[in-house]
Amino acid sequence: MSNRALVADPDHPVTMRPAEVADPSPSDAQVVIEVRHASLNHGDLNDAVSGRLAPGDVLGSDIAGIVVQAAADGSGPALGARVVALAVGGFAQRVAVDSDSVAVVPDDLDLVLAAGLPVAGLAALRTLRAGGSSLGKRVLVTGASGGVGTFAVQLAAASGAHVIAAVGSPERGQGLSELGADEVVVGLDGLDPVDLVIESVGGPLMTQAWTLLAPGGSLQSVGWTSGEPAVLPPYATVGPVKSLSSYLTLGPVGKDLADLVGLAVAGRLTVRVGWRGDWARIEEATKALRDRKVHGKAILDLTDQLT
Structure with a gap:
């Protein structure tokens, strides 16, 4: 099964490019998430050129989607759960994430909005x-x-x-x-x-x-x-x-993510989406973010259109 992703490429005009990457190989304490939406951050743009990630490494941290493989040790959300997570290499169709950095998203919160929460x-x-x-x-x-x-x-x-x-x-x-x-x-x-x-x-x-x-x-x-x-x-x-x-986000974040989800569900935290589009439009999204045209979050919809 193919696993499309956006990887760092400092020499590319957008500093990132589509690529085929290996399917995740989760540890016992990780879940595998089928990513539906991801949020593009200024940190992702910096990671693509700063050297913190090597060329070819998958970018991205903010993701929301569905658990397609539960953690083998029984930790974390169950198979089929709607979740939001702080991931390493999140801009891919399937990602393995530490179960303690994942939070369940109730049905009454859109995954598009949940994807804007983590970073x-x-x-x-x-x-x-x-x-x-x-x-x-x-x-x-x-x-x-x-x-x-x-x-x-x-x-x-x-x-x-x-x-x-x-x-x-x-x-x-x-x-x-x-x-x-x-x-x-x-x-x-x-x-x-x-x-x-x-x-x-x-x-x-x-x-x-x-x-x-x-x-x-x-x-x-x-x-x-x-x-x-x-x-x-x-x-x-x-x-x-x-x-x-x-400041740098370190350690397990699942509890804090759950708190943010709870606030959003209760209507006490609004996720402002200033740009949303298919991840095939990554050039448009990065330009909007760099030019400070995004008021709030830039959300990518992960589909099969990335080529």
Whole structure:
């Protein structure tokens, strides 16, 4: 049986290409998922060219689909279960995933929406937790119209924070108030100090966000979509204690994924889909993401059309 996939290829115009890959060989603690939908992230675009993945390695992390082989050790969802997962090499028709990084998706949540949860949802959830209680605090979310940003706005608002959503243009700010933002701003000029920053842009904006932190505040760096360096002026790190923390999703994520699914099912977490199409349209999807034309998540539908 063929297993089509999108693999890294730095020399390709899109930096990834279709390929035939081997069927998964799961360990006893892995399930095999037939992937129906996958989410394209900025991290996938970076993985395709950064050298973190070798040319020919399968890209992708966010997937939703159906379990076609249950874990041999009895862990994880049963055969036939609808699931969402954080995968290694997720852009393939069939993928083996650790059973503790999979969550069941109830019938009343579309798998298209579930596919948008893992990378961005986990980053938003875990960085907010790392920043401590948000109740009554001022939380700044940069890149607020993107995947992590839209989740961070909603989760911070639900936790009782005063949420400031920073975007690059008025157009990109549309709908963020409805998601829970108390303020929607273009740029950071004129803002009062904040207690927590969920930062995904990098570059000069991150430098400016650092200067806005109140004593005891924390900046959680979850991305760097600008691709620009961040340069701190002299003595910017001298003074009242505040912190900058890097972020990477590590360890089992099944429980946190289940929490995100539960919030989505309850209507307390909205997955904004800004682009959706067949994975044969990967060139269009990557261009839209690179050009910052996607407000929310970019979702690929995995079919047999990839050639």
